[in-house]
Amino acid sequence: MALTENRHWLKFWLKSAPVPSASTQGLVMSEETPDSLEAARLEKLRKIEALGLDPWGRRFDDHQAIESVRQVALPEKVEGADEPPRPRVRIAGRIVLKRGQGKVAFLQVRDWTGTIQAMIGKNQVGEGGWAIASELDLGDLIGVDGGLGLTKTGELTVFAESLTFLGKSLLPPPEKWHGLTDIEKRSRQRYVDLAHNPESLQAFLGRSKVVSAFRKVLGEKGFVEVETPTMQAIAGGAAAKPFITHHNTLDLDLFLRIAPELYLKRLLVGGMERVFEIGRVYRNEGISPKHNPEFTMLEAYQAYGDYHAMMDLTEALIVGAIEALDGVYRRPWGEDMVDFTPPWPRRTYFDLFREYAGVEPTDSEAVRIKAESLGIATAGKDPDVIVSEVFEETVEDALHGPIFVIDYPAAICPLTKRKASDPAVAERFELFVRGIELANAYTELNDPLLQEKLFQGQLAGQKAEDSMAKMDDDFVRALKHAMPPAGGLGVGIDRLCMLLLNKASIRDVILFPLMRPEQ
């Protein structure tokens, strides 16, 4: 197979490669649309074809990652002896920089592991090869075979012996020093961003490592990965507005899921004791640096566990992600640093409330006065809601984290099991880092009768615009078959990646964030 493929490799400087004649070049110039950079590149493409080469390349086996080539040990130079032989290497990548120097040219070739210099000398490659090398543009994809050595200035270099054309770039790359900075173009044309801004590529490769690490940690702890419907007749498991879609044959309106929760809990009923899903959820709400309409969530459920088990799991997951990235626990965040060294503090909601709001949370009147002083309207509001708003205003932004906020007022999390010792407190935690809510977990409610009542209460309180919410009778029926007491966890993968990769916007960790169409 490899030998067959070999014949298709189109070498640059076969001795027989013809040199374009002066008259051909003159013709070429006159045909060129003067104001088009693309036209100039199309012309080069035709020249490459005229030389019998395929500008779009073929399979290119056995090339080495540039990063690994950079690790190759060079033979020692011995005094008085000839130059030591150069180790042979084969690389493939994109030309990101080009420096002509008369009858020699230096290229910087980049793949997804790194960048290395290649040198092409006219005397080394012959007239035919040199003619083609002259047509190389920034952005073209090439394979380089050659010897690895140092230049006079000590730069590690592949001294080209043959090149393989692997792809012609018809559009010019962004500015070589600044790269592509326009945030809109970087998102819309992510291919350009990835190809020419190495730090962007690294961020997305980092995101992939985070997700892989999650799967590894969960697997080691005995969780199984499942996939549940993203198109649902009843979009439950969270309080968010769904997207609507339609199945033609069934003539059925469906919702894109706002959470996988209710399906994963059905699996707990079915005896899948540790399940997780990493998947997209869709919420038809505003867009911000922390919100994209579709985002990726981990949800994990552990039968016979509780929210404390989920806290341990959360810590293990994020530690696993950091180890997969680089093992550095003190991480930059803007101008700031975040220290992820575990264990992270676990503080109760009321404790933090007392500390940051300076008010006793159970003293409704004191809380109301504090709220008014913060400019929060209190008229007609439930005292628990006011507590929650004061908490958000005074505590959340002040939490540098990582910190687990635990034991929430039961009134603001109705679908959570209450503490046996104190029915006013729900067994819930949220993990905060720099004001960002990274994870949310509960000891899950498994009482079908209470669940049904809460559904009804939720529906009664529904606004007209949210009227697509429906009672999920099947979920209640599932609980009636007995769901084991369980801990449940949700982690926003995108937000975690923002924190770990030091990106200010969720759009910097989502390959193709939602945008209005061009034009």
Next chain:
RNA sequence: GCCCUCCUAGCUCAAUUGGCAGAGCAGCUGACUCUUAAUCAGCGGGUUGUAGGUUCGAGUCCUACGGGGGGCACCA
């Protein structure tokens, strides 16, 4: 949905109070066999997001629209 703000060459950015739209990179031509964002000489490249308006004159001021960014609202 509301408020603020940005949009100039392929890319990165200038343009004084409203007064002839510029530079660097990239491109093209030429020189150069060890460069490092190579350098040097020369050349080309624009419906200033779109449409109106004010003005002798608009990249600049006004209005609407489109797109982006930030904020508010929304968001267990």
